[in-house]
Amino acid sequence: MAVIKSLPELIKGDILCDDIYFKDKLLLLSAGTVINREAVKKLATWGIRQVNVIEPLGYNGSKETKRKKKDKILYSRQLFDIKQLFYEGLQYVVNESRYGYVLNNDYQLRWLENLFVAIMSDDRISITLFRLKRVDSYSYFHSFDVFLLGSLFAKSLGVEDIKTFATGCLIHDVGKLKIPKEILRKEGKLTKSEFEVMQNHTIYGVEWVRKNNLSPIFEQLIKSHHERLDGSGYPEGLVDHELSTEVRLLSIVDTYSALTLKRPYRDPFTATKAIELLLNKKHKYDLAFLICYIELLNIYPTDSIVKLSNGKTARVKEVNETQPYRPILEELDGSGIFELPVNLSVTIPKFIKWDSIYEWDQKNDNHLRENFWGNYLVNLMNGNINEAIESYKVLANGMSNEGIFIDIIVKSIKEIGEKWEAGQLSVGEEHDALLGIQEILSLTLERPRKMD
Numbered sequence: 001m002a003v004i005k006s007l008p009e010l011i012k013g014d015i016l017c018d019d020i021y022f023k024d025k026l027l028l029l030s031a032g033t034v035i036n037r038e039a040v041k042k043l044a045t046w047g048i049r050q051v052n053v054i055e056p057l058g059y060n061g062s063k064e065t066k067r068k069k070k071d072k073i074l075y076s077r078q079l080f081d082i083k084q085l086f087y088e089g090l091q092y093v094v095n096e097s098r099y100g101y102v103l104n105n106d107y108q109l110r111w112l113e114n115l116f117v118a119i120m121s122d123d124r125i126s127i128t129l130f131r132l133k134r135v136d137s138y139s140y141f142h143s144f145d146v147f148l149l150g151s152l153f154a155k156s157l158g159v160e161d162i163k164t165f166a167t168g169c170l171i172h173d174v175g176k177l178k179i180p181k182e183i184l185r186k187e188g189k190l191t192k193s194e195f196e197v198m199q200n201h202t203i204y205g206v207e208w209v210r211k212n213n214l215s216p217i218f219e220q221l222i223k224s225h226h227e228r229l230d231g232s233g234y235p236e237g238l239v240d241h242e243l244s245t246e247v248r249l250l251s252i253v254d255t256y257s258a259l260t261l262k263r264p265y266r267d268p269f270t271a272t273k274a275i276e277l278l279l280n281k282k283h284k285y286d287l288a289f290l291i292c293y294i295e296l297l298n299i300y301p302t303d304s305i306v307k308l309s310n311g312k313t314a315r316v317k318e319v320n321e322t323q324p325y326r327p328i329l330e331e332l333d334g335s336g337i338f339e340l341p342v343n344l345s346v347t348i349p350k351f352i353k354w355d356s357i358y359e360w361d362q363k364n365d366n367h368l369r370e371n372f373w374g375n376y377l378v379n380l381m382n383g384n385i386n387e388a389i390e391s392y393k394v395l396a397n398g399m400s401n402e403g404i405f406i407d408i409i410v411k412s413i414k415e416i417g418e419k420w421e422a423g424q425l426s427v428g429e430e431h432d433a434l435l436g437i438q439e440i441l442s443l444t445l446e447r448p449r450k451m452d
């Protein structure tokens with residue numbers, strides 16, 4: 001295709017399309033002349049500024065297209081580096097012992113890869129993160145881990161602007177680049193004064209956002225990710241109502257990641273231990289979100305009471321730390337102990353309670369028990385024996401046979417009797433309720449002794 005070129009753009013091999021005349025009279029070069037150094041010199045001498053040429057075969061383009069091509073090569077090189085970084089990160093942080101089976105899914109993986117590429121296509125972010133990786137690889141991989149887990153968590157909760165939250169997760173610790181290396185890389189517990197210096201990474205992170213003209217939306221996430229609901233966090237000691245939803249989510253994921261990743265000076269906590277620690281500190285973290293997080297990973301600590309996908313209720317008896325999402329379960333009706341099947345034909349979609357929470361949150365738990373007790377009685381009176389048994393299993397959890405007899409069987413006979421006397425029950429309802437209690441009594445008597 002013919003193009004108009006100025007003299008500096010001409011290259012050896014260009015072919016003139018037209019005869020070139022000086023003042024329309026003197027033929028300088030004829031159409032078809034192949035451009036060489038002499039031809040360019042002649043055109044320059046006679047003051048010709050531009051000519052119409054066809055570029056030689058095999059020519060890859062003008063300087064402009066060459067520049068575009070170079071940009072394209074540079075971009076694909078960057079894209080390659082970013083994707084390589086993504087897969088390097090996956091190898092470093094992702095395994096079933098920490099992620100459950102939430103990432104055993106090609107669709108989720110592709111989604112995360114695209115999200116990572118989209119965020120890292122901003123040079124201000126990618127340059128800083130490549131630097132963080134060089135300076136302190138632990139901080140980088142931890143940030144990447146928080147990005148993966150945080151994005152999956154936000155997605156499961158239906159957070160509206162996931163890209164913003166995911167970006168916040170990825171850059172939440174960039175302020176660590178300003179922390180002296182001897183503190184950042186110290187292998188061991190930080191002294192009080194060193195810890196005070198380390199705490200500044202939240203403030204330095206905000207400065208980095210401002211310096212790089214990034215959206216102020218990231219400032220709160222970076223600044224407040226170490227704040228806690230009870231006011232024990234830093235840098236401002238904010239409390240419950242002062243913490244946004246996003247900060248609550250990030251603080252759970254950040255702590256879980258930090259506890260479960262290996263450090264040179266300590267072994268990582270197992271996923272179940274980390275979850276136990278978080279549950280024990282539920283006055284610091286948002287319990288409702290924490291439970292959602294546990295259900296996302298499908299990792300439940302020992303002694304959790306869980307709802308199974310087959311509708312049954314069970315207690316987590318033992319957790320295999322390499323595959324924590326396949327614990328050994330004990331059905332609460334005492335009908336069996338089994339390991340969650342490899343093909344996950346039965347799963348644990350719901351966390352009901354954990355012993356420690358029962359102790360710490362007696363008030364809520366009493367409320368929960370009242371609900372179960374109410375459901376138990378209503379289902380007995382309506383003749384819904386299976387539903388009544390489900391509530392009974394939760395109520396009976398952890399109780400001895402003697403306790404069940406006194407606190408459930410006798411108590412329910414008494415309450416049914418009182419309702420009958422008060423005229424609140426029909427003959428049929430009383431009859432159904434007593435038959436149901438009889439069935440539950442036989443279940444109790446069949447319970448293995450070790451449950452006592």
Ligand SMILES: [Fe+2]
Binds near residue numbers: 226
């Ligand atoms: Fe941090």
Ligand SMILES: [Fe+2]
Binds near residue numbers: 142172173254258
């Ligand atoms: Fe962190």
